[in-house]
Amino acid sequence: MNNNMQKNRVRYISSAAFLTIAILVAINIQDGEAGATIAQIRESMKPIGDACIPETGVCEEMLAKTQQGEFPADPELQCYYACVFRMMEVMNGNDQIDTDMVMDKIDAMLPEDLAQRVKENSKICFSKITSNDLCVMSWEFTKCFYELDSSLFFFP
Structure with a gap:
């Protein structure tokens, strides 16, 4: 698959994930709540994870273990999380995680x-x-997030 086709696929999946999240939020607002649950967010993130697996070559068994708190310092796992952040559209023009964009998405x-x-x-x-490398910083953030409160962990 050429690079343009991959970028278009990423944009489509990212848009689909955003649409799914928006629908879940709308359903909850109709039910008197303002926003989705962590379980709903986790479910809506699955297409992003599914797209990042072949892109990074991460081992699915290793990925499954992250849901139990195991985050080995594996380059493919680290780049998997960078892929997830890119597809969540929370990166700035310098290919770094944009904290303001993250906070805006959380609020939404x-x-x-x-x-x-x-x-x-x-x-x-x-x-x-601690790292400036996109893959490592994405992994560091995700690992930390799980360790602080696994009940809030929504990453695929």
């Missing part, structure tokens, strides 16, 4: 009380990033 997707907890943990994890 989650009810206020849950959004506050996720934002607090995100701020802590952003402050603990």
Whole structure:
């Protein structure tokens, strides 16, 4: 698959994931809640994860273990999380995670009380990033996020 086809596929899946999240938020607003649950966000993130697996070559068994808190410092796993962040459209023009974009997405997707907890943990994890490498920083953030409160972990 050529590079343009891959970029278009990423844009399509990212748009589809955003649309799914928007629908979930709309359903919850109709039910009297403002935002989706972590379980709903996790489910809506599956297409992003499914697209990033072949792009990065990450081992699915290793990926499954992250849901139990195992985050080996494997380059394919690290780049998998960079792919997830790219597809979530929270990267700036310098290919770095944009904390403001992350906070805006959190506010848009989650009810206020849950959004506050996720934002607090995100701020802590952003402050603990030690690498400038996109793959490593994405992995560091994701690992930290799980370790702070696994009940809030929504990454695929």
